[in-house]
Amino acid sequence: MLTLTCPCCGITADETELHPGGEAHLKRVGPGSSAEAFETYLFARSNPKGVHFERWRHAYGCGKWFLAARCTATLEVFGTYLAQNAAPPPEILAAIRARRPDWTPTAIAPRDPEPAERPNE
Ligand SMILES: [Zn+2]
Numbered sequence: 001m002l003t004l005t006c007p008c009c010g011i012t013a014d015e016t017e018l019h020p021g022g023e024a025h026l027k028r029v030g031p032g033s034s035a036e037a038f039e040t041y042l043f044a045r046s047n048p049k050g051v052h053f054e055r056w057r058h059a060y061g062c063g064k065w066f067l068a069a070r071c072t073a074t075l076e077v078f079g080t081y082l083a084q085n086a087a088p089p090p091e092i093l094a095a096i097r098a099r100r101p102d103w104t105p106t107a108i109a110p111r112d113p114e115p116a117e118r119p120n121e
Contacts, residue, residue, distance in 0.1 A: 002070070007080045009062040021055030024067045025087060049073050051096055051103050053088060056080075069096060 002015040022045065029041045046052070052072045057065050067085065069078040069092050078099065079092040088096075088105075096103055 002075050002077075004056060004068050004070075004077060005080055006058040006061055006064070007066050007082050008058065008064040011058070011061055013058060013061055017058065017060040019057040019059040021057055021065060024053040024055045051078070051100060055083065071100075 002018075003012060004015075004018060005012045026041065029037045033041075050071055050073060052070060054068050054070065055065060056068050057063070065083040066080055067083055067088075068080045069088060070076060071078070076099070078095045081089050081092055093105065
């Protein structure tokens with residue numbers, strides 16, 4: 001069972017007390033963005049086997065959103081941190097590198113959408 005510690009209230013809760021919110025650190029697109037960029041923002045998600053950054057809500061606790069770094073294959077948790085962080089804090093990255101020396105943080109870099117070929121333009 002997945003167990004995470006809420007960084008907002010400090011309570012360690014199992015996944016039945018939490019609600020998943022999908023991938024963390026998504027780059028939002030604003031007005032004036034292309035349709036492809038908006039489509040990528042809405043639908044394109046990474047699904048790695050390994051280190052993943054996710055949003056979680058302490059639904060049956062303090063109710064606040066937070067972020068977690070964990071391994072999707074082993075459920076090993078590298079750490080949790082406040083949702084206000086635009087990128088994983090250095091201590092989280094250090095914890096990941098200590099246990100996964102071959103890991104590279106490609107999954108947290110903002111993804112630019114590939115321009116689609118549009119024959120009518
Ligand atoms: Zn909490």
